Amino acid sequence: VELGVHRHTDTPVVVDPFARENGYATFTVGDPGSGKSFSAKQRFIRSVAHHEDRIGVILEPLNDWAGVAEALGAQRITVGGTLGINPLEITPPAKQAREQVGADASPLTEKQERVSSFLANFFAQRGVSLGDRRTTLELAIETAYRNAGITEDVTTHNRASPTLRDVIDVLEELVADADAFTLRTDAEAEKLETDATWLIDQLRPFAPDGQFAHLGRQSEVDFAAEDLIYLDLAQQEGPVGGRTTPVMQMLISLVYERAKQ
DSSP states (O other), X not given: OEEEEOTTTOOEXXXXXXXXXXXXXOOOOOOTTSSHHHHHHHHXXXXXXXXXXXXXXXXXXXSTTHHHHHHHTOEEEETTSOOOOOTTOOOOOOHHHHXXXXXXXXXXXXXXXXXXXXXXXXXXXXXXXXXXXXXXXXXXXXXXXXXXXXXXXXGXXXXXXXXXXXXXXXXXXXXXXXXXXXXXXXXXXXXXXXXXXXXXXXXXXXXXXXXXXXXXXXOSSOGGGOSEEEEEOTTSOSSSOTTHHHXXXXXXXXXXXXXXX
C-alpha cells in the first residue's frame, strides 16, 4: 500500500503492513488538520482495493468515515440500533482455519463460552449477579444448540443457529420438567427450576417486545459474507458504556470470527 512520499527522495513509500516481521499495527500522530484522517482513509481504501482477500472493519464514533463506507459498499451496523443480530450465530470455519488449529479444537464450545460471557456481561451491566446460575444458563445454551441439530461436527454449523428466544424456550422446559435435565440426583431439580425461572425473567429484554428484541432473533446481516463492515457509534452519546458495552463485545466477537475465516 502506498503510504506517501519519502521526505528526502520524493519517491513513493510502499509498505505491506502484513508482511512486516515486527507486526502490522500502525499509529498515526499529527497536528490537528495535518491530514491524519485523510491519510488513514487513503490507506484503508488502497489496502482493500489492492487485495481481494482483505477484510476491512471501520469502528468510529463521529460519522467521519460514513462516506468511505458508503463508497466501498460496506455493511453498516449502527451500534445501539435495531438491526437483528443473533449472539448465538455460528458458521462453519473455513478449511484454512480448521487446518491451523489442533484436531481437538472445538468451535462449538468456544462459541458457547462466548455466548455465556456475553450474557454474563449483559447481566453485570444491569447490576445483576449471575452467580452459580451460570451453570443452568450454560445448560440451556448447550441444549438450544443441540435442539437445532448443531454438534461438534463442523458440517452441522451451517444449520440455522438457535436464538436467545430458543434459550428461553429451553428454560421454560426446565421449569416444566426439571427432572429431565438432572445429572445425578433428584435434589438438583429444585435448583434447576428456581434458576430457570430467574433466568427467564432476566432475559425478558430479548423477548419480541423487549428493549433488546433485535438481539433475540436471527441475524439480518450475514457476517460470513461481508468483507467490509462499518460499526457506527454515532448513535452512542458520550463514552461507550452501559447498554452499548455488551453489544460492542458481541459485534467485535462476530467480526473476529469473520476475520478468522
